[in-house]
Amino acid sequence: MIHSKYDQVEFLNKQCTLLEDFVINDQINAYDLEKLADLNRITLQIYAGWYPLVIELIQKLDKLGWDKRVSCIKEKYASLRFYTDNKYDDLIEEYESRSRHICEICGERGENRHRGWEQTLCREHHLENTRYIHFDPNGFMINDVLYWWSDITNISTDEDQKYTCLWLKFRPGVLPRNDWNDDDQLFVHDSMRGYGELLQRLLQESIPFNYGLRNHIKIHFSQVEFCLICGYEAVYYKKCECCENLSDKGYVSIGYKPGELDQEKIKDLQLDWFLDDGELFESQNPFYPKNPEHRILFTQEELEERKKWTFDF
Ligand SMILES: [Zn+2]
Numbered sequence: 001m002i003h004s005k006y007d008q009v010e011f012l013n014k015q016c017t018l019l020e021d022f023v024i025n026d027q028i029n030a031y032d033l034e035k036l037a038d039l040n041r042i043t044l045q046i047y048a049g050w051y052p053l054v055i056e057l058i059q060k061l062d063k064l065g066w067d068k069r070v071s072c073i074k075e076k077y078a079s080l081r082f083y084t085d086n087k088y089d090d091l092i093e094e095y096e097s098r099s100r101h102i103c104e105i106c107g108e109r110g111e112n113r114h115r116g117w118e119q120t121l122c123r124e125h126h127l128e129n130t131r132y133i134h135f136d137p138n139g140f141m142i143n144d145v146l147y148w149w150s151d152i153t154n155i156s157t158d159e160d161q162k163y164t165c166l167w168l169k170f171r172p173g174v175l176p177r178n179d180w181n182d183d184d185q186l187f188v189h190d191s192m193r194g195y196g197e198l199l200q201r202l203l204q205e206s207i208p209f210n211y212g213l214r215n216h217i218k219i220h221f222s223q224v225e226f227c228l229i230c231g232y233e234a235v236y237y238k239k240c241e242c243c244e245n246l247s248d249k250g251y252v253s254i255g256y257k258p259g260e261l262d263q264e265k266i267k268d269l270q271l272d273w274f275l276d277d278g279e280l281f282e283s284q285n286p287f288y289p290k291n292p293e294h295r296i297l298f299t300q301e302e303l304e305e306r307k308k309w310t311f312d313f
């Protein structure tokens with residue numbers, strides 16, 4: 001008796017062994033989708049949050065007479081890829097663009113998140129994977145591991161001098177072994193919350209490191225500002241660590257004119273921040289101080305209006 005992953009579950013195509021016999025109707029579920037992948041000899045390379053979207057897509061394809069052949073179902077650049085006969089390209093593109101607004105983990109409303117790679121996630125799943133840096137007079141902590149200032153021997157940055165990450169070199173043997181440090185170096189990235197403060201603090205410690213990098217930190221990270229969008233004190237250099245929006249300086253650096261981050265644009269980004277549950281999460285887990293004078297520029301009606309068109313996808 002061969003056991004399979006489907007033994008304990010019930011679904012429409014459980015007994016199906018031939019692609020031709022595979023039934024697509026409004027009863028099919030995630031197991032049917034996995035079975036369809038098996039029958040096509042492919043593996044689903046997406047997380048479960050997108051399964052309902054793909055199920056809906058194959059139901060529509062079926063109505064167009066699709067032969068049920070698919071050579072790949074995966075995530076790429078934070079959106080869905082579904083490779084089949086190119087006569088269905090228009091429909092598939094529609095689902096690709098819908099996937100850009102759906103959390104790949106849970107299926108709730110999501111946004112494109114950058115963490116060295118891209119993924120579409122809701123705020124909850126985004127923050128679940130986000131690393132936090134906490135501070136202590138003797139050092140800093142990431143995931144409950146304390147790193148001592150006095151153990152750092154050198155600091156370097158990315159070769160293209162974008163300063164979005166740092167490698168902190170430690171005395172040999174002091175780093176715990178795990179998957180994100182290597183060669184006595186600890187990798188820190190600006191997607192980590194607390195990155196800006198870490199840079200500020202590194203400057204105050206007597207750690208020998210490169211003049212250019214030291215100067216860059218001095219100019220761009222020695223002052224933290226309140227964000228006009230989320231209101232938290234988290235703006236370093238070109239962007240806000242909290243809502244992850246660009247600052248006025250950040251917009252200028254990508255070609256906008258100074259001041260183009262005007263009231264209208266701020267209002268627009270504030271609406272996105274609220275719809276993304278940003279304020280909800282930040283008020284529950286305060287990581288940054290909030291500007292008591294921060295102003296919300298949109299009205300309740302405008303929020304309701306925005307909800308309507310973003311959920312219409
Ligand atoms: Zn989610």
Ligand SMILES: [Zn+2]
Nearest residue numbers: 227230240243
């Ligand atoms: Zn912000």
